[in-house]
Amino acid sequence: MSFNLTLIGQAAAFALFIWFTVKFVWPPLLRAIEARQKTIADGLAAAEQGKKSLELSAKQAGEEVAGARHRAADIVAQADKRGAQVIEDAKTSAKAEGAREKAAAKAEIEQEVSRAREKLRDQVAALAVAGAEKILRREVDAKAHADLLDAIKKQL
Amino acid sequence: MASGKDFNAADYIQHHLTFLTKPVGDGGFWSLNVDSMVTALVLGVLGIGVMWWIVRGATAGVPNRRQAFVELTFEFIDDQVKSIFHHGDRHRFVAPAALTVFVWVLLMNAMDFLPIDFIAGALGLFGIHTWRPVPTADVNTTFALALSVWFLMIWFSISAKGLGGWIHELFCVPFGSHPLLWPANLLFNFIEYVSKPLSHALRLFGNMYAGEIIFLLLWLLAATGIFGTLAAAVLGLGWAIFHILIVVLQAYIFMMLTVVYIAMAHEHH
Numbered sequence: 001m002s003f004n005l006t007l008i009g010q011a012a013a014f015a016l017f018i019w020f021t022v023k024f025v026w027p028p029l030l031r032a033i034e035a036r037q038k039t040i041a042d043g044l045a046a047a048e049q050g051k052k053s054l055e056l057s058a059k060q061a062g063e064e065v066a067g068a069r070h071r072a073a074d075i076v077a078q079a080d081k082r083g084a085q086v087i088e089d090a091k092t093s094a095k096a097e098g099a100r101e102k103a104a105a106k107a108e109i110e111q112e113v114s115r116a117r118e119k120l121r122d123q124v125a126a127l128a129v130a131g132a133e134k135i136l137r138r139e140v141d142a143k144a145h146a147d148l149l150d151a152i153k154k155q156l
Numbered sequence: 157m158a159s160g161k162d163f164n165a166a167d168y169i170q171h172h173l174t175f176l177t178k179p180v181g182d183g184g185f186w187s188l189n190v191d192s193m194v195t196a197l198v199l200g201v202l203g204i205g206v207m208w209w210i211v212r213g214a215t216a217g218v219p220n221r222r223q224a225f226v227e228l229t230f231e232f233i234d235d236q237v238k239s240i241f242h243h244g245d246r247h248r249f250v251a252p253a254a255l256t257v258f259v260w261v262l263l264m265n266a267m268d269f270l271p272i273d274f275i276a277g278a279l280g281l282f283g284i285h286t287w288r289p290v291p292t293a294d295v296n297t298t299f300a301l302a303l304s305v306w307f308l309m310i311w312f313s314i315s316a317k318g319l320g321g322w323i324h325e326l327f328c329v330p331f332g333s334h335p336l337l338w339p340a341n342l343l344f345n346f347i348e349y350v351s352k353p354l355s356h357a358l359r360l361f362g363n364m365y366a367g368e369i370i371f372l373l374l375w376l377l378a379a380t381g382i383f384g385t386l387a388a389a390v391l392g393l394g395w396a397i398f399h400i401l402i403v404v405l406q407a408y409i410f411m412m413l414t415v416v417y418i419a420m421a422h423e424h425h
Contacts, residue, residue: 003296005180006189010196010291010300017200018256025204026252028211029230032223035216 124156165376172272172372174286175294189294196291199263204256233258233411240415243316243422253308254415257301261360262407264292268367268399273375292406293364295357302357305414309352313421321424329425356413363406367399 132149176191207229210222219227237251267289279287291297314322326345331337374395378388 003299004177004185004187004189006192006294006296007300007303009188009193010297011304013193013197013200014256014260014301014304017204017260018253020208021204021256022249022252025207025211026230026247026255028214029226030247032211032214032216032219033227033230039216 121156125153128152128156168376168379169369169372171286172276172368173288175288176284176286189288189296191287191289192291192294192297195267195289196260196264196297199267199291200260203259203263207259229259230255236412237415240412241419241422243419250415250418253418254411257414258407258411261292261301261410262404264290264297265360265364265403265407267291268293268364268371268403269396272368272371288368290364290368292360293368295361298357298361299353301360301410302353305356305417306349306353309417309421310349311421312418316422317424325425352417356410356417360406360410363402367395367402370395 128149175189177187178190179187207226210226214223214226233255234246234251237246237254241250270289272289275289276285276287279285288294310322313325317325327333327338327341329341330344331341371392374388374392377391378385
């Protein structure tokens with residue numbers, strides 16, 4: 001174990017190597033690694049952001065679809081209601097019209113019937129009188145048959 | 157070198173534990189361990205240069221395998237530093253310094269895996285007969301690193317607390333600021349400041365030196381004959397596998413202590 005100039009020589013070499021590493025080896029590597037770390041961190045953040053916006057838009061789309069479905073259901077229900085009402089209205093008016101027409105027809109028929117009956121009564125009366133006149137021409141006693149004629153007239 | 161009729165165990169060990177020392181000027185302290193210096197420089201340039209070469213074209217996109225490997229090391233060091241150092245921007249100095257320490261010390265420790273006699277044989281062809289390939293088994297290297305960290309420690313201590321704050325801490329921490337306690341505090345801090353670089357340097361040196369010695373002893377066994385060679389091969393494999401753990405662990409410990417010492421220097425008491 002003897003110390004000599006080697007001690008100083010090695011110390012100088014050591015200082016030189018440290019200086020070189022500090023100056024030329026460490027910084028570029030550090031820069032590269034830090035840049036890569038930043039890239040990775042940015043990428044991860046972007047992925048996170050993308051995931052978040054995807055979730056958001058999925059939620060929005062779901063809401064939109066739910067709203068549209070709701071509106072469609074409303075429209076269908078309204079249409080159903082309106083259709084039913086139209087049918088109901090048509091039915092009601094048709095019924096009223098029918099009843100009205102029926103009543104008019106009935107009145108006309110009754111009128112017709114009573115007119116026909118009147119006419120028939122007159123004709124039967126005339127027929128009876130004619131029949132009676134024929135009978136009277138043969139059998140003179142009109143008086144004797146007046147009661148009978150009246151009775152016939154009443155029966156008609 | 158482990159062959160020949162005049163083979164001598166003491167010579168063999170001695171031979172492999174001799175540095176290639178060249179005097180610079182007067183000799184004595186003014187001499188250089190060329191083997192430690194050259195190996196350390198080559199490994200440092202290689203390790204840090206390769207990282208630089210890969211990192212120059214670093215992309216923030218999908219990294220290729222080379223970049224991924226460097227990033228793995230980067231993240232490993234950065235995680236360790238992050239858990240210890242909470243005193244400002246670690247990227248400015250502490251983390252890159254820790255990376256340097258880890259890579260460089262790991263490579264220097266890993267030289268222990270190379271078969272020592274192959275290296276000696278190859279270099280012998282060029283007329284170089286002594287060469288110690290593990291720079292961290294040289295106290296000069298480990299103390300150079302530990303003392304550099306020690307100076308950094310004092311530097312950051314002063315820059316974080318100011319010169320007054322640092323001197324205040326020398327006298328008033330850890331026992332209290334009563335004037336009667338000043339000597340005790342100063343003594344405590346002195347011991348701490350001495351023991352930190354000592355333990356830092358000697359832990360690494362001791363582990364690597366011991367690893368080297370055990371390999372040498374095994375290769376001595378290998379020189380005793382065919383049975384010894386087989387036994388040394390098996391034991392050498394076992395020790396090398398175990399040594400993988402030691403090499404990485406010691407580099408890791410040295411790096412962690414560097415970070416811990418610098419982090420402690422930033423702490424206010």
